[in-house]
Amino acid sequence: MKNLSLIFSIIALVGVITVMIMAHNGHSKKSESKNESTKIYFNDSTGTSTRIAFINTDSLLLKYNLYNELKDKLLSHQKELEAEFGRKSSTFEKEAAEFQRKVQNNSFLSLESAQAQEQEMYKKQQDLMELKDNMSNQLMTKEQEMTGQLFDSITKVVKEFNADKKFNYIINNNLSSTLLYGEENFNLTDTIASILNSRLKQESAK
Numbered sequence: 001m002k003n004l005s006l007i008f009s010i011i012a013l014v015g016v017i018t019v020m021i022m023a024h025n026g027h028s029k030k031s032e033s034k035n036e037s038t039k040i041y042f043n044d045s046t047g048t049s050t051r052i053a054f055i056n057t058d059s060l061l062l063k064y065n066l067y068n069e070l071k072d073k074l075l076s077h078q079k080e081l082e083a084e085f086g087r088k089s090s091t092f093e094k095e096a097a098e099f100q101r102k103v104q105n106n107s108f109l110s111l112e113s114a115q116a117q118e119q120e121m122y123k124k125q126q127d128l129m130e131l132k133d134n135m136s137n138q139l140m141t142k143e144q145e146m147t148g149q150l151f152d153s154i155t156k157v158v159k160e161f162n163a164d165k166k167f168n169y170i171i172n173n174n175l176s177s178t179l180l181y182g183e184e185n186f187n188l189t190d191t192i193a194s195i196l197n198s199r200l201k202q203e204s205a206k
Helices: 034-040 057-063 065-104 111-161 189-205
Strands: 041-043 049-055 169-172
Touching: 057 065, 057 189, 065 111, 065 189, 111 189
Parallel strands: 049 169
Antiparallel strands: 041 049
16 A cells, blocks of 8 residues: 555565574484485584584475465455555545635635644644554564564474484575575475474364
């Protein structure tokens, strides 16, 4: 809506959901083949093996049913607010045009009555601007709540998934990340999305 400026930055939450889980480092076994070590581990200066996997949070959110449900609800609420603001804005514009017509035609009985209506129109304009700000803040608050809900659900599942400490780090891989390459064997996106949607289905059935 032209009059209601809202930066609908759901995708920005992708940057927030950068999941990094640290576990105790395990020493690599000497019996591991060179090929396996190259694919799964890298050794730091202390000789400790570090195991890394990654999640593409752009893809994860698109596959996560809760994200799509919350996004649709937020969009629906936004449209309701836009419609309400549009109605009130249209009413004000008509009243302002009528006031301007009366001024041009000298239709006011006195200067005092013209000034009184001018003050009334000014107050209505201020109220309309305040309504616009309140609606924008309301939408941003709901978006923040949505971000928090998604972040909590995703990090909870990732931590539980990694409870046996398979990985020392689970990092984010999307367009804004610095991970340039990751072998698909260690891409957990589909696995985590499947767990999230399965739990959501179970909770919805309760």
